[in-house]
Amino acid sequence: MARDTWFETVAIAQRRAQRRLPKSVYAALIAASERGVTAADNVEAFSELGFAPHVVGAVEKRDLSTTVMGQDISLPVIISPTGVQAVDPDGEVAVARAAAARGTAMGLSSFASKPIEEVIAANPKLFFQVYWLGGRDAIAERVERARAAGAVGLIVTTDWTFSHGRDWGSPKIPEQMNLGTILRLSPQAITRPGWLWKYAKTLRPPNLRVPNQARKGEPGPPFFSAYGEWMTTPPPTWEDIAWLRELWGGPFMLKGVMRVDDAKRAVDAGVSAISVSNHGGNNLDGTPATIRALPAVADAVGDQVEVLLDGGIRRGSDVVKAMALGARAVMIGRAYLWGLAAAGQAGVENVLDIMRSGIDSALMGLGHAAVRDLGRDDLVVPPEFVRALGVPAADHR
Numbered sequence: 001m002a003r004d005t006w007f008e009t010v011a012i013a014q015r016r017a018q019r020r021l022p023k024s025v026y027a028a029l030i031a032a033s034e035r036g037v038t039a040a041d042n043v044e045a046f047s048e049l050g051f052a053p054h055v056v057g058a059v060e061k062r063d064l065s066t067t068v069m070g071q072d073i074s075l076p077v078i079i080s081p082t083g084v085q086a087v088d089p090d091g092e093v094a095v096a097r098a099a100a101a102r103g104t105a106m107g108l109s110s111f112a113s114k115p116i117e118e119v120i121a122a123n124p125k126l127f128f129q130v131y132w133l134g135g136r137d138a139i140a141e142r143v144e145r146a147r148a149a150g151a152v153g154l155i156v157t158t159d160w161t162f163s164h165g166r167d168w169g170s171p172k173i174p175e176q177m178n179l180g181t182i183l184r185l186s187p188q189a190i191t192r193p194g195w196l197w198k199y200a201k202t203l204r205p206p207n208l209r210v211p212n213q214a215r216k217g218e219p220g221p222p223f224f225s226a227y228g229e230w231m232t233t234p235p236p237t238w239e240d241i242a243w244l245r246e247l248w249g250g251p252f253m254l255k256g257v258m259r260v261d262d263a264k265r266a267v268d269a270g271v272s273a274i275s276v277s278n279h280g281g282n283n284l285d286g287t288p289a290t291i292r293a294l295p296a297v298a299d300a301v302g303d304q305v306e307v308l309l310d311g312g313i314r315r316g317s318d319v320v321k322a323m324a325l326g327a328r329a330v331m332i333g334r335a336y337l338w339g340l341a342a343a344g345q346a347g348v349e350n351v352l353d354i355m356r357s358g359i360d361s362a363l364m365g366l367g368h369a370a371v372r373d374l375g376r377d378d379l380v381v382p383p384e385f386v387r388a389l390g391v392p393a394a395d396h397r
């Protein structure tokens, strides 16, 4: 990557994203529910955890590879599904190419801007993410399309409460990108010529349709009509989750689990993986950081299903901390979106490289040969750090 677009940390990518994107597009990336307490805790909690390094005996080469839902990945970091972004005209296809180039897998949001078939062509290690939207028939149709396209796993996200209050103001997502909208947004966009130019070159405005929500033979609906349908769909029961798991038949992740009792129910429903997640602080504000909830969940079900974590990962050492507390791998959200905004596909590769080198140096400092050797002994965990949610009060730590 050219020296002037390369960045050394995710924080620098974030600053570049802020400079390059129109205000409302950047706001949509950093937005979090209500006061943003959960989003902030997701990030800050990592700095409460310390390391217990060794001084002699590091191995020369370290193995960062692992598997998630049956896919070999070269580092324990995968792309978390994110929807409704107008960050880059190549969007999820650029992200998929970057993940493939760096040997890792990708979750594709059902609210993505690109059709699943195009994204899988760029990275066959693709897990398709669905929301509970439209009821069983519509969900089955979407899932069968994903199967036919070649998706190797399914991610089901249920942690969404339609809470749109954000103290710093909700970024308004327009109904459609017609001339009126473009003119209304132009004062913001005009100050971001790089972003405007990228879209101008494609002769297409940002896509506000969701092609992966299309019913058979129909075009992808506009984002707001899909969102409206979602709001009016009765939320799923555990029987619905078990039904979908059965229908899919392959690797299946429930994303958004924060409590031990829910993790156990997910195991009973037959899932193969869970992600300890609070939707990046976008759901119920006041939920603790995911890294605080992880240890109890990993203790309870880590020997039965793959336990992942997402939320607040900004550097390789965060990944190492999550793995030391029981995660098999992590998923990243905003970090790669900022990379995408900063430098397109190369920016996402840059973010994955930052993760890789950070994980590698932490492993070296801890004297481990492989990520699978990480354990609690590697960390300094302050008292009161862990939040064991969904266990009888006497078991609270």
Ligand SMILES: Cc1cc2nc3c(=O)[nH]c(=O)nc-3n(C[C@H](O)[C@H](O)[C@H](O)COP(=O)(O)O)c2cc1C
Pocket: 028, 029, 030, 042, 080, 081, 082, 083, 084, 085, 109, 110, 111, 129, 157, 255, 277, 278, 279, 280, 281, 282, 310, 311, 312, 313, 331, 332, 333, 334, 335
């Ligand atoms: C802009 C944005 C859009 C998102 N869209 C989705 C989505 O469509 N489906 C989903 O399961 N999670 C979605 N998420 C949540 C992410 O998958 C992930 O849980 C979260 O971003 C992790 O936190 P982090 O951003 O601190 O890494 C979204 C997050 C962001 C920031």
